Amino acid sequence: MWVQRVIELTAREPLGISVDWAAIEGELGVPLPADYKELYEAFGGGVFSDSVYFLGRDDGLTFDFLTQWRAALSTDQDSKFGKVSAVDPYATYAPGGKGLVEWGSTEWADEYCWLIDAERPGEYPVLARAHDVGPWHRYDMSTSEFLYRVLADADFQPFGIAQYDLGTTFKPGSRGGE
Template sequence: MTSLETLTHLAPPPASPTPTDWNAVETLLRMPLPADYKQLVDAYGPGSFCDFLHLSTPHRNKEAVDLTGPMPARLRRQLEKDHDNDTHSMPHRPEDLFAIGVTDNGNHLFWITTPRNQPDLWNITVNEADGHTWYTHDGSLTSFLVALLSGNEHPPVFPRDLLSRGAFFTPTPPADADTPPAPSPRGSVTNATAIREWARSQGYDVPDRGRIPAPIIQAWEQSH
Protein backbone atom coordinates (compact mmCIF):
# COMPACT_ATOMS: atom_id res chain seq x y z
CA MET A 1 0.00 0.00 0.00
CA THR A 2 1.39 3.40 -0.97
CA SER A 3 1.62 6.34 1.42
CA LEU A 4 -1.25 8.05 -0.41
CA GLU A 5 -3.46 4.95 -0.11
CA THR A 6 -2.69 4.79 3.60
CA LEU A 7 -3.48 8.49 3.96
CA THR A 8 -6.83 8.17 2.19
CA HIS A 9 -7.76 5.39 4.62
CA LEU A 10 -6.78 7.53 7.60
CA ALA A 11 -8.49 10.70 6.33
CA PRO A 12 -10.82 10.12 3.36
CA PRO A 13 -10.61 12.77 0.61
CA PRO A 14 -13.61 14.59 -0.91
CA ALA A 15 -15.46 13.00 -3.79
CA SER A 16 -14.27 15.07 -6.75
CA PRO A 17 -11.54 17.68 -6.28
CA THR A 18 -10.72 20.05 -9.14
CA PRO A 19 -7.84 18.79 -11.34
CA THR A 20 -4.65 20.84 -11.62
CA ASP A 21 -2.56 21.66 -14.70
CA TRP A 22 0.78 20.67 -13.20
CA ASN A 23 2.81 21.53 -16.31
CA ALA A 24 1.61 25.12 -16.05
CA VAL A 25 2.29 25.24 -12.31
CA GLU A 26 5.83 23.89 -12.63
CA THR A 27 6.51 26.29 -15.49
CA LEU A 28 5.33 29.19 -13.35
CA LEU A 29 7.42 28.11 -10.36
CA ARG A 30 10.39 27.22 -12.57
CA MET A 31 10.99 24.04 -10.63
CA PRO A 32 9.70 20.47 -10.61
CA LEU A 33 7.39 19.35 -7.82
CA PRO A 34 7.35 16.03 -5.96
CA ALA A 35 5.12 13.39 -7.55
CA ASP A 36 3.56 12.52 -4.19
CA TYR A 37 2.48 16.15 -3.69
CA LYS A 38 0.83 16.34 -7.10
CA GLN A 39 -0.99 13.06 -6.46
CA LEU A 40 -2.00 14.29 -3.00
CA VAL A 41 -3.50 17.54 -4.33
CA ASP A 42 -5.23 15.71 -7.17
CA ALA A 43 -6.81 13.38 -4.61
CA TYR A 44 -7.76 15.95 -1.96
CA GLY A 45 -7.81 19.43 -3.47
CA PRO A 46 -7.45 22.47 -1.17
CA GLY A 47 -8.31 22.06 2.49
CA SER A 48 -6.93 21.18 5.92
CA PHE A 49 -6.14 18.14 8.02
CA CYS A 50 -7.71 18.02 11.48
CA ASP A 51 -8.85 21.63 10.95
CA PHE A 52 -5.28 22.58 11.85
CA LEU A 53 -2.78 21.91 9.06
CA HIS A 54 -3.56 23.79 5.85
CA LEU A 55 -1.63 22.66 2.80
CA SER A 56 -0.60 25.11 0.10
CA THR A 57 -2.06 24.45 -3.34
CA PRO A 58 -1.81 26.39 -6.63
CA HIS A 59 -3.82 29.53 -7.45
CA ARG A 60 -5.52 30.06 -4.10
CA ASN A 61 -7.17 33.34 -3.17
CA LYS A 62 -5.76 33.02 0.34
CA GLU A 63 -2.17 34.18 0.20
CA ALA A 64 -0.99 32.13 3.18
CA VAL A 65 -1.76 28.86 1.36
CA ASP A 66 -1.15 29.89 -2.25
CA LEU A 67 1.66 27.74 -3.63
CA THR A 68 2.02 29.96 -6.69
CA GLY A 69 1.71 33.29 -4.85
CA PRO A 70 4.34 35.45 -3.14
CA MET A 71 4.23 33.76 0.28
CA PRO A 72 6.97 31.11 -0.28
CA ALA A 73 9.44 33.78 -1.46
CA ARG A 74 8.40 36.14 1.33
CA LEU A 75 8.96 33.50 4.02
CA ARG A 76 12.31 32.60 2.51
CA ARG A 77 13.42 36.24 2.61
CA GLN A 78 12.41 36.44 6.27
CA LEU A 79 14.35 33.29 7.08
CA GLU A 80 17.38 34.65 5.23
CA LYS A 81 17.13 37.86 7.24
CA ASP A 82 16.91 35.90 10.51
CA HIS A 83 19.85 33.78 9.42
CA ASP A 84 21.99 36.76 8.43
CA ASN A 85 21.17 38.60 11.67
CA ASP A 86 21.71 35.41 13.70
CA THR A 87 18.21 35.93 15.12
CA HIS A 88 17.39 32.22 15.22
CA SER A 89 19.48 29.14 14.65
CA MET A 90 18.06 26.90 11.93
CA PRO A 91 19.09 23.42 10.77
CA HIS A 92 18.62 24.16 7.07
CA ARG A 93 19.76 26.81 4.62
CA PRO A 94 16.93 29.30 4.03
CA GLU A 95 17.49 29.20 0.27
CA ASP A 96 16.68 25.46 0.34
CA LEU A 97 13.27 25.92 1.99
CA PHE A 98 9.97 26.26 0.13
CA ALA A 99 6.77 26.80 2.11
CA ILE A 100 4.13 24.12 1.57
CA GLY A 101 1.69 24.68 4.44
CA VAL A 102 0.74 26.55 7.59
CA THR A 103 -1.04 25.67 10.82
CA ASP A 104 -3.56 27.53 12.93
CA ASN A 105 -0.77 28.09 15.45
CA GLY A 106 1.44 29.85 12.91
CA ASN A 107 3.83 26.95 12.25
CA HIS A 108 5.10 26.73 8.68
CA LEU A 109 5.70 23.53 6.79
CA PHE A 110 8.55 23.51 4.25
CA TRP A 111 10.04 21.29 1.62
CA ILE A 112 13.82 20.98 1.94
CA THR A 113 14.51 21.32 -1.78
CA THR A 114 17.72 19.32 -2.01
CA PRO A 115 18.71 17.87 -4.37
CA ARG A 116 17.06 20.66 -6.37
CA ASN A 117 16.46 18.54 -9.47
CA GLN A 118 15.19 15.48 -7.56
CA PRO A 119 11.98 16.62 -5.87
CA ASP A 120 10.93 13.08 -4.96
CA LEU A 121 13.84 13.05 -2.49
CA TRP A 122 12.80 16.25 -0.70
CA ASN A 123 12.18 15.96 3.03
CA ILE A 124 9.82 17.99 5.21
CA THR A 125 10.60 20.40 8.04
CA VAL A 126 8.32 22.37 10.36
CA ASN A 127 9.22 25.42 12.41
CA GLU A 128 7.74 26.82 15.58
CA ALA A 129 5.75 30.04 15.17
CA ASP A 130 8.51 32.10 16.79
CA GLY A 131 11.20 30.40 14.70
CA HIS A 132 13.22 28.88 17.56
CA THR A 133 12.33 25.19 17.26
CA TRP A 134 12.42 23.01 14.14
CA TYR A 135 11.28 19.46 13.46
CA THR A 136 12.44 17.53 10.38
CA HIS A 137 10.76 14.47 8.86
CA ASP A 138 12.97 12.16 6.83
CA GLY A 139 10.52 11.56 4.00
CA SER A 140 7.95 13.05 1.65
CA LEU A 141 4.99 15.26 2.45
CA THR A 142 2.57 12.35 2.15
CA SER A 143 4.63 10.11 4.42
CA PHE A 144 4.81 12.97 6.93
CA LEU A 145 1.02 13.26 6.92
CA VAL A 146 0.64 9.50 7.35
CA ALA A 147 3.08 9.50 10.28
CA LEU A 148 1.36 12.50 11.83
CA LEU A 149 -2.25 11.36 11.42
CA SER A 150 -1.51 7.80 12.51
CA GLY A 151 0.09 9.09 15.71
CA ASN A 152 3.47 7.56 14.88
CA GLU A 153 5.17 10.97 14.78
CA HIS A 154 4.37 14.08 16.72
CA PRO A 155 6.36 17.24 16.06
CA PRO A 156 6.91 18.99 19.41
CA VAL A 157 5.78 22.25 17.78
CA PHE A 158 2.27 20.79 17.26
CA PRO A 159 -0.42 20.58 19.99
CA ARG A 160 -0.61 17.31 21.93
CA ASP A 161 -4.35 17.00 21.34
CA LEU A 162 -4.09 17.26 17.55
CA LEU A 163 -5.78 13.86 17.07
CA SER A 164 -8.36 14.28 19.83
CA ARG A 165 -11.13 14.11 17.20
CA GLY A 166 -9.34 11.56 15.06
CA ALA A 167 -7.80 12.07 11.64
CA PHE A 168 -9.92 13.86 9.06
CA PHE A 169 -9.71 16.19 6.08
CA THR A 170 -11.89 19.26 5.59
CA PRO A 171 -12.08 20.57 2.01
CA THR A 172 -12.03 24.30 1.43
CA PRO A 173 -15.62 25.55 0.93
CA PRO A 174 -16.37 26.39 -2.72
CA ALA A 175 -16.98 30.04 -1.85
CA ASP A 176 -13.37 30.32 -0.65
CA ALA A 177 -11.80 28.26 -3.38
CA ASP A 178 -9.95 30.01 -6.15
CA THR A 179 -11.59 29.75 -9.57
CA PRO A 180 -9.24 30.87 -12.37
CA PRO A 181 -10.91 33.62 -14.40
CA ALA A 182 -11.44 33.45 -18.13
CA PRO A 183 -8.40 34.77 -20.00
CA SER A 184 -8.61 38.36 -21.24
CA PRO A 185 -7.64 39.52 -24.73
CA ARG A 186 -3.91 39.23 -25.31
CA GLY A 187 -1.48 41.38 -27.23
CA SER A 188 -1.72 44.67 -25.35
CA VAL A 189 1.76 46.09 -24.72
CA THR A 190 0.35 48.20 -21.88
CA ASN A 191 -1.26 45.20 -20.23
CA ALA A 192 1.89 43.10 -20.66
CA THR A 193 4.02 45.79 -19.01
CA ALA A 194 1.54 46.22 -16.17
CA ILE A 195 1.32 42.46 -15.64
CA ARG A 196 5.11 42.07 -15.50
CA GLU A 197 5.46 44.95 -13.00
CA TRP A 198 2.67 43.59 -10.82
CA ALA A 199 4.01 40.04 -10.96
CA ARG A 200 7.49 41.10 -9.84
CA SER A 201 6.01 43.16 -6.98
CA GLN A 202 4.22 39.99 -5.84
CA GLY A 203 7.36 37.86 -5.89
CA TYR A 204 6.84 36.08 -9.22
CA ASP A 205 9.84 35.36 -11.43
CA VAL A 206 8.61 36.63 -14.80
CA PRO A 207 10.73 36.84 -17.99
CA ASP A 208 11.51 40.28 -19.47
CA ARG A 209 10.48 39.16 -22.95
CA GLY A 210 8.33 36.54 -24.58
CA ARG A 211 5.09 34.97 -23.44
CA ILE A 212 3.94 35.64 -19.91
CA PRO A 213 2.95 32.30 -18.33
CA ALA A 214 -0.83 31.83 -18.26
CA PRO A 215 -1.01 31.29 -14.45
CA ILE A 216 0.59 34.73 -13.91
CA ILE A 217 -1.96 36.33 -16.23
CA GLN A 218 -4.75 34.54 -14.38
CA ALA A 219 -3.39 35.69 -11.02
CA TRP A 220 -3.15 39.29 -12.30
CA GLU A 221 -6.69 39.22 -13.66
CA GLN A 222 -8.05 37.89 -10.39
CA SER A 223 -6.17 40.51 -8.39
CA HIS A 224 -7.59 43.26 -10.60
Protein backbone atom coordinates in the same frame (compact mmCIF):
# COMPACT_ATOMS: atom_id res chain seq x y z
CA MET B 1 1.04 4.09 -0.42
CA TRP B 2 1.12 7.04 2.02
CA VAL B 3 -1.37 9.08 -0.03
CA GLN B 4 -3.78 6.15 0.11
CA ARG B 5 -3.29 5.96 3.88
CA VAL B 6 -4.22 9.66 4.23
CA ILE B 7 -7.30 9.09 2.05
CA GLU B 8 -8.34 6.08 4.16
CA LEU B 9 -7.61 7.94 7.41
CA THR B 10 -9.98 10.75 6.44
CA ALA B 11 -12.56 8.40 4.86
CA ARG B 12 -12.91 10.72 1.86
CA GLU B 13 -13.37 9.99 -1.79
CA PRO B 14 -10.58 11.51 -3.90
CA LEU B 15 -11.79 14.60 -5.77
CA GLY B 16 -9.74 14.00 -8.92
CA ILE B 17 -8.80 17.66 -9.37
CA SER B 18 -7.07 18.45 -12.64
CA VAL B 19 -4.02 20.73 -12.40
CA ASP B 20 -1.60 22.17 -14.96
CA TRP B 21 1.48 20.98 -13.08
CA ALA B 22 3.78 21.83 -16.00
CA ALA B 23 2.94 25.54 -15.67
CA ILE B 24 3.44 25.51 -11.90
CA GLU B 25 6.69 23.57 -12.10
CA GLY B 26 7.81 25.86 -14.93
CA GLU B 27 7.42 28.88 -12.65
CA LEU B 28 9.28 27.15 -9.83
CA GLY B 29 11.95 25.76 -12.12
CA VAL B 30 11.75 22.32 -10.48
CA PRO B 31 9.29 19.44 -10.44
CA LEU B 32 7.14 19.07 -7.34
CA PRO B 33 7.01 15.84 -5.34
CA ALA B 34 4.77 13.29 -7.07
CA ASP B 35 2.98 12.35 -3.86
CA TYR B 36 2.21 16.01 -3.10
CA LYS B 37 0.57 16.33 -6.50
CA GLU B 38 -1.40 13.16 -5.82
CA LEU B 39 -2.49 14.52 -2.40
CA TYR B 40 -3.62 17.78 -3.95
CA GLU B 41 -5.52 16.06 -6.76
CA ALA B 42 -7.28 13.94 -4.11
CA PHE B 43 -8.06 16.69 -1.57
CA GLY B 44 -7.39 20.17 -2.91
CA GLY B 45 -6.25 22.78 -0.43
CA GLY B 46 -7.95 22.80 2.95
CA VAL B 47 -7.80 21.84 6.61
CA PHE B 48 -7.16 18.44 8.17
CA SER B 49 -8.48 17.78 11.68
CA ASP B 50 -9.59 21.42 12.03
CA SER B 51 -5.97 22.45 12.59
CA VAL B 52 -3.53 21.33 9.87
CA TYR B 53 -3.59 23.56 6.79
CA PHE B 54 -2.67 21.92 3.49
CA LEU B 55 -1.71 24.32 0.72
CA GLY B 56 -2.67 23.42 -2.81
CA ARG B 57 -3.15 25.28 -6.05
CA ASP B 58 -6.25 27.45 -5.63
CA ASP B 59 -5.46 30.65 -7.49
CA GLY B 60 -5.50 33.71 -5.24
CA LEU B 61 -6.97 31.97 -2.21
CA THR B 62 -5.77 31.26 1.31
CA PHE B 63 -4.80 27.65 0.57
CA ASP B 64 -2.73 28.42 -2.54
CA PHE B 65 0.90 27.44 -2.03
CA LEU B 66 2.06 29.31 -5.14
CA THR B 67 0.57 32.61 -3.89
CA GLN B 68 2.13 32.01 -0.46
CA TRP B 69 5.49 31.19 -2.05
CA ARG B 70 5.45 34.31 -4.24
CA ALA B 71 4.72 36.51 -1.20
CA ALA B 72 7.46 34.87 0.89
CA LEU B 73 9.97 35.17 -1.96
CA SER B 74 9.10 38.83 -2.50
CA THR B 75 9.63 39.55 1.19
CA ASP B 76 12.88 37.56 1.30
CA GLN B 77 14.22 39.49 -1.71
CA ASP B 78 13.10 42.95 -0.53
CA SER B 79 16.28 44.88 0.28
CA LYS B 80 14.57 47.05 2.90
CA PHE B 81 14.48 43.97 5.16
CA GLY B 82 18.21 43.35 4.74
CA LYS B 83 19.46 39.79 4.85
CA VAL B 84 16.88 38.63 7.39
CA SER B 85 14.70 35.72 6.28
CA ALA B 86 11.45 34.53 7.85
CA VAL B 87 12.80 30.99 7.45
CA ASP B 88 16.25 31.70 8.91
CA PRO B 89 18.81 30.11 8.69
CA TYR B 90 17.37 29.19 5.28
CA ALA B 91 16.01 31.39 2.54
CA THR B 92 12.80 31.12 0.61
CA TYR B 93 13.42 29.06 -2.52
CA ALA B 94 14.10 31.13 -5.65
CA PRO B 95 14.12 29.46 -9.10
CA GLY B 96 17.51 27.94 -9.79
CA GLY B 97 18.57 28.13 -6.14
CA LYS B 98 18.10 26.37 -2.83
CA GLY B 99 15.55 27.19 -0.16
CA LEU B 100 12.21 26.49 1.43
CA VAL B 101 8.71 26.31 -0.03
CA GLU B 102 5.88 26.03 2.48
CA TRP B 103 3.20 23.43 1.74
CA GLY B 104 1.44 23.29 5.12
CA SER B 105 1.06 24.79 8.57
CA THR B 106 -1.07 24.53 11.69
CA GLU B 107 -3.28 26.82 13.71
CA TRP B 108 -0.45 26.83 16.29
CA ALA B 109 1.93 28.40 13.73
CA ASP B 110 3.87 25.20 12.98
CA GLU B 111 5.34 25.35 9.48
CA TYR B 112 5.85 22.48 7.01
CA CYS B 113 8.16 23.11 4.06
CA TRP B 114 10.21 21.35 1.43
CA LEU B 115 13.90 22.09 1.20
CA ILE B 116 14.25 22.44 -2.57
CA ASP B 117 17.61 22.49 -4.32
CA ALA B 118 17.38 23.14 -8.07
CA GLU B 119 20.64 21.22 -8.52
CA ARG B 120 19.07 18.14 -6.87
CA PRO B 121 15.60 17.81 -8.39
CA GLY B 122 13.65 14.90 -6.99
CA GLU B 123 14.93 15.33 -3.43
CA TYR B 124 12.34 16.96 -1.17
CA PRO B 125 13.18 16.61 2.50
CA VAL B 126 10.48 18.03 4.75
CA LEU B 127 11.62 20.75 7.12
CA ALA B 128 9.26 21.60 9.94
CA ARG B 129 9.37 23.86 12.95
CA ALA B 130 7.02 24.45 15.80
CA HIS B 131 5.51 27.83 16.58
CA ASP B 132 7.72 29.96 14.27
CA VAL B 133 10.54 30.07 16.79
CA GLY B 134 11.76 26.54 17.33
CA PRO B 135 14.57 24.90 15.43
CA TRP B 136 13.93 23.33 12.04
CA HIS B 137 13.53 19.54 12.09
CA ARG B 138 14.49 17.62 8.95
CA TYR B 139 12.52 14.57 7.84
CA ASP B 140 13.75 12.50 4.93
CA MET B 141 10.30 11.21 4.07
CA SER B 142 7.60 12.03 1.57
CA THR B 143 5.07 14.82 2.03
CA SER B 144 2.25 12.29 2.41
CA GLU B 145 4.12 10.19 5.00
CA PHE B 146 4.87 13.32 7.03
CA LEU B 147 1.22 14.43 6.84
CA TYR B 148 -0.02 10.97 7.79
CA ARG B 149 2.30 10.86 10.82
CA VAL B 150 1.19 14.34 11.91
CA LEU B 151 -2.46 13.25 11.78
CA ALA B 152 -2.24 9.66 13.03
CA ASP B 153 0.91 9.15 15.11
CA ALA B 154 0.63 10.59 18.63
CA ASP B 155 4.33 9.82 19.16
CA PHE B 156 5.43 11.88 16.15
CA GLN B 157 6.70 14.74 18.29
CA PRO B 158 6.74 17.65 18.29
CA PHE B 159 4.30 17.61 15.37
CA GLY B 160 1.89 14.69 15.93
CA ILE B 161 -1.62 15.84 16.81
CA ALA B 162 -3.30 12.44 17.32
CA GLN B 163 -2.99 12.74 21.12
CA TYR B 164 -5.39 15.70 21.02
CA ASP B 165 -8.22 13.51 19.66
CA LEU B 166 -9.25 16.05 17.00
CA GLY B 167 -10.48 13.38 14.61
CA THR B 168 -9.19 12.86 11.11
CA THR B 169 -11.42 15.08 9.04
CA PHE B 170 -10.74 17.20 5.98
CA LYS B 171 -12.54 20.41 5.02
CA PRO B 172 -11.81 21.75 1.54
CA GLY B 173 -10.74 25.34 1.26
CA SER B 174 -12.38 26.27 -2.02
CA ARG B 175 -12.71 23.46 -4.53
CA GLY B 176 -15.89 21.72 -3.44
CA GLY B 177 -16.04 18.32 -1.82
CA GLU B 178 -18.30 19.27 1.09
